[in-house]
Structures are given as structure tokens and as C-alpha cells.
Amino acid sequence: MTVADPGAAAPLLDVQDLRVTFPIRREGDMPWTRPRLLHAVGGVDFTLQPGETLGIVGESGSGKSTLARALIGLAPSTGRAIWQDGTNLIGLSPRKMLSYRSDIQMVFQDPLASLNPRMTVGQIIAEPLRTHHPGLSRDEVRDRVKQMMERVGLLPNQINRYPHEFSGGQCQRIGIARALIVGPKLVICDEPVSALDVSIQAQVINLLADLQRDLGLALIFIAHDLSVVKHISDRVLVMYLGRVMEIARAASLYDAPQHPYTQALLSAVPVPDPALERSKTVIPLAGDLPSPMNPPSGCVFRTRCPRAQQTCADVVPPLLGSPDHLTACHFPGPLTREEIALAIAREAQPDLMDAPA
Numbered sequence: 152m153t154v155a156d157p158g159a160a161a162p163l164l165d166v167q168d169l170r171v172t173f174p175i176r177r178e179g180d181m182p183w184t185r186p187r188l189l190h191a192v193g194g195v196d197f198t199l200q201p202g203e204t205l206g207i208v209g210e211s212g213s214g215k216s217t218l219a220r221a222l223i224g225l226a227p228s229t230g231r232a233i234w235q236d237g238t239n240l241i242g243l244s245p246r247k248m249l250s251y252r253s254d255i256q257m258v259f260q261d262p263l264a265s266l267n268p269r270m271t272v273g274q275i276i277a278e279p280l281r282t283h284h285p286g287l288s289r290d291e292v293r294d295r296v297k298q299m300m301e302r303v304g305l306l307p308n309q310i311n312r313y314p315h316e317f318s319g320g321q322c323q324r325i326g327i328a329r330a331l332i333v334g335p336k337l338v339i340c341d342e343p344v345s346a347l348d349v350s351i352q353a354q355v356i357n358l359l360a361d362l363q364r365d366l367g368l369a370l371i372f373i374a375h376d377l378s379v380v381k382h383i384s385d386r387v388l389v390m391y392l393g394r395v396m397e398i399a400r401a402a403s404l405y406d407a408p409q410h411p412y413t414q415a416l417l418s419a420v421p422v423p424d425p426a427l428e429r430s431k432t433v434i435p436l437a438g439d440l441p442s443p444m445n446p447p448s449g450c451v452f453r454t455r456c457p458r459a460q461q462t463c464a465d466v467v468p469p470l471l472g473s474p475d476h477l478t479a480c481h482f483p484g485p486l487t488r489e490e491i492a493l494a495i496a497r498e499a500q501p502d503l504m505d506a507p508a
């Protein structure tokens with residue numbers, strides 16, 4: 152099912168049943184041994200409107216980065232990711248994909264590692280411009296690079312410096328300038344602030360929010376934790392083991408999370424008021440993330456869910472609800488006190504975790 156934004160015009164991107172499976176070979180496997188399959192993304196659906204910000208959150212290993220990489224042709228995927236012009240981006244040849252790369256740009260997690268240390272800041276920011284607009288003169292390129300440096304809060308007179316001369320936050324600004332210089336319609340930010348000091352994170356998020364508003368960009372903003380995407384997102388998609396657990400307007404998701412997994416993630420978000428922080432109950436996620444090579448049957452979250460029942464093992468829950476708030480759970484709604492107590496007890500005593508097989 153397609154998760155559509157209500158009342159919206161044609162989407163910029165319409166993702167349907169996107170799957171990424173990696174063949175895994177073990178040491179000692181014979182050439183004829185069939186590889187095991189790792190289901191990194193197991194059938195994801197969502198839409199993105201022009202100018203919209205979609206936050207994607209989930210624990211490490213839930214498939215967020217792989218999903219992002221699939222959208223730009225860097226992961227072997229199946230399904231559909233229909234761009235505004237009707238083209239399915241999945242399965243495009245690298246040459247055809249290149250023509251969409253000025254519309255879809257990425258900002259990566261580790262700012263310094265994603266910048267070529269042997270190139271000056273000017274060369275780094277200019278590189279995509281030279282690829283996509285080879286006809287521009289040297290002076291035009293230089294002018295555009297300087298304007299973009301200014302726009303992202305860098306000093307244009309630092310154009311000839313090298314990445315190592317900049318702080319982490321400044322390097323991320325360089326990465327953002329490089330992504331924006333070709334005038335994309337969508338920027339996918341893969342954990343753009345998780346490698347930065349907390350004090351710098353808000354500055355980079357605010358910069359992205361300003362640019363998003365001023366340039367009418369759509370953003371996909373990937374993060375581990377719900378607090379990071381709270382203020383920047385119009386809607387938030389919660390992923391677990393390669394599947395969408397819940398997707399909703401940000402206010403609806405934060406005020407009334409329906410999926411037990413989202414409730415657990417939200418309960419771990421620190422509250423600014425120290426008294427409230429001390430008195431709040433964290434719903435633990437007992438046990439480890441199951442292997443994506445052998446995901447649980449039915450609902451993939453059921454092995455850690457305090458509400459799991461036999462149906463959860465038997466049937467994959469579809470995304471249902473109102474267009475503003477969809478949840479993939481057979482029994483959505485706030486966890487009861489007893490269920491939270493069960494989650495806490497299971498964390499203390501993992502043998503209690505005998506969820507339906």
C-alpha cells in the first residue's frame with residue numbers, strides 16, 4: 152500500500168515495495184553453495200511531496216542507510232521509486248541515474264571522511280557543478296561556489312583551504328554546499344549530525360531547515376533517534392529490521408505513537424525538565440535486534456514486543472490507520488501499565504521472552 156500525504160499534489164517521489172537483499176557468502180562456502188540472503192530493506196512504501204521533510208528513524212541496522220543508498224542506485228534493489236516525471240529510479244543504468252543525480256543529492260554522516268582530503272574546499276564544492284554543468288566558465292563556477300559557501304555559513308575567502316583545516320561542523324557545511332550547488336529537488340541526509348558535538352548539531356539542523364524552507368527542497372533526514380528529527384520533520388517514518396512500523400505527521404507521531412516500537416523509542420528520548428526526566432518510565436527494548444538473514448515471521452518486531460500474540464507470528468501486519476497516521480501493528484495503541492511492566496521484567500530476565508514462535 153502506498154502511504155500518501157493527504158490532500159497533496161503529485162508526489163516528488165513515490166516508493167512502493169522497495170526491497171534490498173544482499174547475498175552473503177561465508178568463508179569456506181563452495182562456489183556452488185547458494186549464498187544466504189540478508190534482507191536489509193524488506194518492502195518499504197512511502198511518498199514524499201515537493202518541499203516536504205521526511206524524518207526516517209530506527210535503531211542501528213534497521214536499514215535506513217541502505218534505503219537511502221537504494222534511492223540513488225547504490226544498493227541492489229527491487230520495487231519502485233517513482234520520480235515526479237514518472238521514471239522508476241530503481242534499476243536505472245548508472246548512466247541514466249547520473250541525469251537524476253543533480254535532482255537528488257546526498258549529505259553523509261562523517262563529514263571529514265566524505266570529503267577528498269587532497270582537494271580544496273572550492274574544488275570539492277565545484278565538482279558536482281562541473282559534472283552536471285560542464286559548459287560553465289571557470290569564473291562562473293568560482294562565483295557560484297563562493298555564493299554557496301556564504302549561503303551555508305562558510306567564509307568565501309576560505310575557498311582554497313583543505314578539509315582538515317575545518318572543524319566537523321564546518322566540514323558538514325562543505326558537504327551541504329556540495330550537495331546544494333547543483334540545485335537539487337531532494338537532499339537525502341544520512342545521519343548528518345550524529346558525528347558532530349551536541350552543541351554543533353542544532354546549528355547544522357537549523358541550517359538545513361533554513362535551506363529547506365528558502366530553496367523549497369524536499370529532505371529525507373535519517374537519524375537514530377526521534378529527538379533529532381522532531382523539529383525538522385513534517386512527517387516521520389519509523390523503521391525496524393527493514394520494515395516501516397509507523398509513518399505519521401510529526402505532531403501525531405510524537406503526541407500519540409501507536410506502535411509499541413515507536414513508544415519504546417520515544418520513551419528513551421531525554422526530556423529537558425530534570426524532574427520529568429527522573430520520573431518518566433523508559434520502555435526497554437528487551438533482547439537483541441534479530442538477524443536480517445532470518446527475520447521473525449509475521450511482525451518482525453514481535454520477538455521484542457510486550458503485546459505480541461499468536462497473530463503477530465502468523466500474519467504480517469499491513470500499514471493501516473488514517474492517511475495522517477499509519478501503523479503496521481495488529482494491536483496498535485498505547486501500551487498498558489502491565490505491558491510496560493512486562494517489557495521491564497523481560498529486560499531484567501531475558502528467559503521471559505518466549506514470544507510466539
Ligand SMILES: Nc1ncnc2c1ncn2[C@@H]1O[C@H](COP(=O)(O)OP(=O)(O)OP(=O)(O)O)[C@@H](O)[C@H]1O
Pocket residue numbers: 173189190191209210211212213214215216217218375443
Ligand atoms: N553492502 C552490504 N552487504 C551486506 N550487508 C549489508 C550491506 N550494507 C548493509 N548491510 C546490512 O544491512 C542491514 C541494514 O544496514 P543499514 O546500514 O542500512 O542500517 P542503518 O539503519 O542505516 O544502521 P546505522 O544507523 O548503523 O547506519 C544491516 O544488517 C547491515 O549489516
